[in-house]
Amino acid sequence: MSVGVAVLGSTGSIGRSTLQVLSRQRERFRVVALTAHSNGDLLAAQAKEWQPAFVGLVNGGARDSGLGIRKGPDCLVDAATHPDVRIVVNGIVGAAGLEATLAALRAGKRVALANKETLVMAGELVAQAAREGGGEIVPVDSEHSAVLQCVAGRRPTELARLILTASGGPFRTWERERASRATVAEALKHPTWSMGKKITVDSATLVNKALEVIEAHFLFDVEYDRVDVVIHPQSVIHGFAEFVDGSVLAQVGFPTMELPILYALTHPDRVPDQGVRRFDPVAAGALTFEALQPERFPAYVVGREAARVGGMAPARFNAANEVAVQLFLEERIPFGRIAEIIERVVAADTHHGDATSLADVVAADAAARRLAHGVLISVHEFGHFIVAKLVGIQVLRFSLGFGRPLLEWRRGETEYWIAWIPLGGYVKMAGLEEEGMVGELEGGKADAAIDPKRAFDKQPLWARMAVILAGVTMNVLFAFAVYVGLYAVAGVPERATTQIDTVRVDLLTPGTQALATLQRGDRILRIDGASVTTWEDIIRRFVGSKGETRFEIAGRPQPLTVRLPADTVARLRAFALEPLLPARIGFVIPGEPAARAGLRNGDLVVRAGGDTVRSWSDLLRKLWYSPDRPVELTVVRGDSLVTMTVTPRAETDPDSASVRPKPFGFIGAEGNPPQIKRRLPITTAVRAGASQTAFQTEQVILSVKRFVVGQGKMRDLGGPIMIAQVSGQAARAGLDRFLMIMASISIGLAVLNLLPIPVLDGGHLMFLIAEGIRRRPLSLQLRLRLTQVGMLIVLAIMVLAIGNDVFRLFR
Ligand code: NAD
Ligand code: MG
Numbered sequence: 001m002s003v004g005v006a007v008l009g010s011t012g013s014i015g016r017s018t019l020q021v022l023s024r025q026r027e028r029f030r031v032v033a034l035t036a037h038s039n040g041d042l043l044a045a046q047a048k049e050w051q052p053a054f055v056g057l058v059n060g061g062a063r064d065s066g067l068g069i070r071k072g073p074d075c076l077v078d079a080a081t082h083p084d085v086r087i088v089v090n091g092i093v094g095a096a097g098l099e100a101t102l103a104a105l106r107a108g109k110r111v112a113l114a115n116k117e118t119l120v121m122a123g124e125l126v127a128q129a130a131r132e133g134g135g136e137i138v139p140v141d142s143e144h145s146a147v148l149q150c151v152a153g154r155r156p157t158e159l160a161r162l163i164l165t166a167s168g169g170p171f172r173t174w175e176r177e178r179a180s181r182a183t184v185a186e187a188l189k190h191p192t193w194s195m196g197k198k199i200t201v202d203s204a205t206l207v208n209k210a211l212e213v214i215e216a217h218f219l220f221d222v223e224y225d226r227v228d229v230v231i232h233p234q235s236v237i238h239g240f241a242e243f244v245d246g247s248v249l250a251q252v253g254f255p256t257m258e259l260p261i262l263y264a265l266t267h268p269d270r271v272p273d274q275g276v277r278r279f280d281p282v283a284a285g286a287l288t289f290e291a292l293q294p295e296r297f298p299a300y301v302v303g304r305e306a307a308r309v310g311g312m313a314p315a316r317f318n319a320a321n322e323v324a325v326q327l328f329l330e331e332r333i334p335f336g337r338i339a340e341i342i343e344r345v346v347a348a349d350t351h352h353g354d355a356t357s358l359a360d361v362v363a364a365d366a367a368a369r370r371l372a373h374g375v376l377i378s379v380h381e382f383g384h385f386i387v388a389k390l391v392g393i394q395v396l397r398f399s400l401g402f403g404r405p406l407l408e409w410r411r412g413e414t415e416y417w418i419a420w421i422p423l424g425g426y427v428k429m430a431g432l433e434e435e436g437m438v439g440e441l442e443g444g445k446a447d448a449a450i451d452p453k454r455a456f457d458k459q460p461l462w463a464r465m466a467v468i469l470a471g472v473t474m475n476v477l478f479a480f481a482v483y484v485g486l487y488a489v490a491g492v493p494e495r496a497t498t499q500i501d502t503v504r505v506d507l508l509t510p511g512t513q514a515l516a517t518l519q520r521g522d523r524i525l526r527i528d529g530a531s532v533t534t535w536e537d538i539i540r541r542f543v544g545s546k547g548e549t550r551f552e553i554a555g556r557p558q559p560l561t562v563r564l565p566a567d568t569v570a571r572l573r574a575f576a577l578e579p580l581l582p583a584r585i586g587f588v589i590p591g592e593p594a595a596r597a598g599l600r601n602g603d604l605v606v607r608a609g610g611d612t613v614r615s616w617s618d619l620l621r622k623l624w625y626s627p628d629r630p631v632e633l634t635v636v637r638g639d640s641l642v643t644m645t646v647t648p649r650a651e652t653d654p655d656s657a658s659v660r661p662k663p664f665g666f667i668g669a670e671g672n673p674p675q676i677k678r679r680l681p682i683t684t685a686v687r688a689g690a691s692q693t694a695f696q697t698e699q700v701i702l703s704v705k706r707f708v709v710g711q712g713k714m715r716d717l718g719g720p721i722m723i724a725q726v727s728g729q730a731a732r733a734g735l736d737r738f739l740m741i742m743a744s745i746s747i748g749l750a751v752l753n754l755l756p757i758p759v760l761d762g763g764h765l766m767f768l769i770a771e772g773i774r775r776r777p778l779s780l781q782l783r784l785r786l787t788q789v790g791m792l793i794v795l796a797i798m799v800l801a802i803g804n805d806v807f808r809l810f811r
Contacts, residue, residue: 002026004084005265006033006054007091008076008100011042013196014091014114014140017257019046021265024275029087029265033079037092043069054082058096074403080104087265089140090115093198094322098122105135112264114140116215117322121315123218138264139219143212145260146239146251147220152268154243162216163240163248165232166292167192169204172233176296179204180336184328187335192235192255201325205338206292210303211321214314217307224307231290253279299339302346313346320345374401376475376746378425380753383474384467385427389414391463394430394454401425429467431455461772468764475750476693479743484682484689490736491677492688494534498524499580501617504659507576511563515551515576520615523554534676535579543571581616581673585635592668597646599669600637607634616671623648627665696744700751758783758790 005022009015015036022029033054036043040057047055047069055068056075070078073096080088080100088104089112090097097115102122104111106129113119119126119137130136139145143164151159170189171179187204188197195203202208213227235255242248253259256276263270294301299321306317324341327333333341378400385398394413399405401419408417419425430450456464486492500522503515524532527541528550542549542564551560565571583605588595605613608622609631622631627650634643648665680688754762763786771777 002028002030003086003265004032004082005029006035006079006082006085006088006104007031008033008035008079008088008097009037009091009093009115010034010046011036011039012091012093013194013199014089014257014261018089018091018261019050021258021262021273021275024273025262025265025271028271032084033082035075035079037096040069053084054079076100077103078403080109081107085109087112089261089264090118091140093117093196095121095319098126101126101137102129105129105137106133108134111135111137112140112261113137114261116141116211117318119218120211120214120318123214123314127218137219138267139215140257140260140264141212141215142255142257142260143239144216144219145263146237147216147241148267149251149263150239150241150249151220156221158243159220159222159241160244160246161226161228161242162220162222163228163230163242164209164212164216165235165237165239165289166206166209166229167203167235168231168233168290168292169206171204171296172231179296180334182335184331187328191233195257197329198322198325201328201338202321204335205321206297206300207303207321207325207338207342209292210300210307211318213304214307224304229292231292232287233290234284234287236284236287254284299342302339302343306346317342317346374425376478376742376749379474379478379746380471380749381425381427383470383472386474387467387470388427388429388456391459391466392454393456393459393463393467394451395427396430396450397426397428399425399428429456431457457777461768465765465768468761468768471761472750472753475746475753476697479696479746479750480689480693482739482743482746483692484685486736486739487680487685487688488682489679491679492536493675494536494678495579495581496533496674496676497535497579497581498532498538500524501578501580501615504576504578507574509565509570509574511565512574512576514560514562517560518553518577521580522556524551525554526550526552534678536678538577539575542575542577543568546571578617579673581671583613583616583619584672585669586672587670589668592666593646593648594667594669597633597644597667598642599633599635599644599646599667601672603635603637603642605633605635606641608632616673623667624660624664627651627663629665631665693747696747697751700748704751704755757793758786760790763787763790 005018007015007018007022010019019031022031031050031052033056034043034046034050034052035056035058038057038059043055043057054070054075056070056079058071058073058075076092076096077099079085080090080103085104087110088100090101090104091114092100093115094117098118098121101111101113101115101118102125105126126137139148147162147164167190170186170191171182172191174182182204188200190200190203193200193203199208202211209229213224213229216222216227217224237250237252238260240248240250254277258276262273292300303314303317303321306313320342321338324333324338327341328335328338381398385395388395396413397415397417399415399417399419401417402425403420405417405419408415410416430452432455452458456467459467500518501520503518505516508515524538526532527538528545530541532538532541545564546566547563549562549564551562553560565574585594585599585603585605586601588599588601605619607613608619609626611618611622613619613622623646626648628647630645630647632643632645634641636642646667648667650663651666652663753760754765756762756766758764758767767778767783767786
């Protein structure tokens with residue numbers, strides 16, 4: 001029986017070479033799956049020739065070629081895990097290839113890997129997936145194939161050093177200054193290899209070689225100082241392996257990817273093949289070698305350094321490079337900027353934001369993001385499900401996850417599924433089964449016979465409205481439950497200080513004037529005899545007391561006595577005290593000025609704009625009054641002092657009661673005050689949960705409103721990457737923070753889903769309201785047309801949001 005092969009990226013340079021090889025090896029291999037990104041025509045032609053069982057187009061558009069092509073990003077994993085596939089050739093370019101590699105390895109397949117970026121991003125993860133699933137990686141990259149061929153059959157302890165060769169690319173002999181202005185056409189003129197655009201640019205910067213050094217480290221388990229690189233302009237020797245006895249083997253051949261691809265399919269065997277030009281030493285002529293000159297290839301140097309540093313640094317290096325090369329290919333930056341961008345991003349080190357997070361997102365945070373997203377959508381669908389059942393609609397299926405079922409059972413007329421793709425879930429109701437927009441994703445028709453009387457459309461208006469509203473209601477309830485749980489079980493963080501920073505005398509009422517005598521550093525011990533330990537204690541006491549109230553201050557023999565206003569709101573307004581908190585930085589929002597200046601979690605700010613900073617309030621005030629003006633900050637970081645310049649951006653508060661100036665400077669960093677957690681009794685927790693839910697809902701509505709009336713800035717619209725970054729950071733910061741963010745995303749989803757756009761629940765609701773007014777439903781045609789418009793709007797918003805994310809990464 002021939003071996004089943006999946007070719008991912010079949011329309012690319014590696015993919016086409018692979019099919020070339022396979023066309024000569026038809027008795028040994030057969031093509032089971034093909035995928036491409038957007039070249040549907042070539043893909044269709046390939047599918048016609050090879051008749052694979054599975055064909056997938058990631059960016060398919062609407063046109064259906066009639067060949068049963070699967071659309072969307074999930075097709076990569078589906079192809080890679082197809083049961084008939086034994087070998088997955090991964091010829092995808094860039095980070096997009098990671099999931100398929102992981103899935104294939106977990107499913108125990110061989111991955112013939114050309115997609116080096118993913119080893120660089122997530123080498124550990126990939127190795128782990130291979131261990132767990134029993135899969136193996138065999139390199140396709142010519143240098144690594146060369147090394148593999150030299151070391152095959154040897155014990156790892158016999159290997160002393162690797163030497164990878166590099167052609168030096170088109171700018172090998174150019175002055176750095178001239179190369180920095182090189183055009184795209186010049187960069188794409190590779191002297192010896194014909195390859196895809198991205199790797200060709202990588203070869204010109206020599207980033208490719210840095211990626212290959214990292215790739216070699218993971219593939220052959222050698223330390224970085226035992227991987228050398230030499231310039232070899234003829235590209236005839238692809239790699240050397242030096243052994244412990246001093247012997248060196250090299251692998252030789254005219255440049256072609258077909259040999260390493262074939263070897264990756266047959267390793268450790270060799271099979272007869274006639275496709276490529278036989279080697280001829282005389283024709284090869286003189287072979288020369290030169291030392292690599294680091295000053296000509298700064299990006300290579302940064303890459304090696306990132307490799308040495310390890311951790312997330314290689315992923316960051318790779319992500320920065322992907323973004324920079326993309327910009328260069330679009331002629332938005334000159335060639336020289338590629339290295340600069342990479343250098344800047346990698347130097348930015350561990351602070352959040354920048355292009356770094358692109359890799360973060362995909363590699364480290366994918367799980368957190370999936371989980372958050374999947375759970376919230378399932379919760380939403382569960383709402384629809386439960387109410388549909390309650391009002392007597394025939395529910396054909398409730399599925400957690402999309403695609404084919406992993407687990408399925410049946411109770412009465414309803415199928416319950418747990419399906420493969422953990423990105424959400426859905427409910428199939430009688431009468432709505434044709435309206436599913438995701439078609440295929442919803443795993444096909446249900447078994448039960450449809451009872452037309454119990455179809456969705458036959459229900460009274462109120463029942464249908466209840467079903468539609470139930471989804472968002474569940475999202476809000478979920479958030480509420482999370483808040484209550486956190487308050488009652490994990491406890492709420494309270495600021496562990498009772499020391500005064502400043503008193504805002506402008507807020508004092510006639511009865512509270514005496515508070516003006518408090519000075520910075522004064523500590524409140526007791527209010528009305530009850531001792532206070534957190535700032536929140538003070539607020540609660542202040543707001544909870546009435547009339548004459550005694551403040552006992554450390555070191556003062558006499559308590560301060562004030563008369564608090566009788567009205568609660570007036571008391572809240574009169575709370576003029578600010579806590580003394582250290583100017584220590586906590587959470588830094590990706591892409592905002594603080595992140596871009598290099599401020600990090602844990603930094604203690606000691607000077608700002610030439611003034612000493614003694615507290616968080618000192619820092620805030622300095623920044624508030626410097627919108628759009630650079631402020632030099634000095635921070636204590638570990639044992640050293642670090643200086644940086646941050647330029648707060650100008651913001652205005654929507655509410656007029658704000659204490660901030662107009663406009664005020666905003667840098668996008670939270671403080672990190674000393675905190676203690678306090679658990680609330682359950683009734684208080686419920687009350688606090690309700691008010692937090694209300695507050696959060698109001699916030700989302702306000703920002704949507706600002707957006708709609710045009711005050712909101714496009715920039716503030718964060719898409720999936722931003723959500724992922726934030727939830728990823730939060731997951732690292734602890735479960736409670738992660739849940740907190742999930743709750744607020746859940747509320748966000750609820751509110752957004754209620755926007756009156758067809759395809760969203762809000763749109764559906766509008767149809768029902770229209771029906772209520774007209775006393776008969778809108779025509780199906782009109783609904784379909786409106787739904788299409790709605791899809792376009794939602795897509796446009798998504799594109800905008802993702803664009804913003806990417807913009808945020810390198811601005
Ligand atoms: P290419 O641009 O010619 O082809 C890339 C393929 O990936 C295309 O089929 C495209 O449809 C697919 N693709 C692109 N973006 C995708 C996405 N987001 N989702 C799914 N599919 C997507 O590139 P190439 O030169 O064939 O290189 C592919 C990989 O192989 C790269 O990682 C490269 O570094 C590596 N590589 C290539 C060569 C070579 O000779 N071309 C040599 C060694 C290593
Ligand atoms: Mg290579």
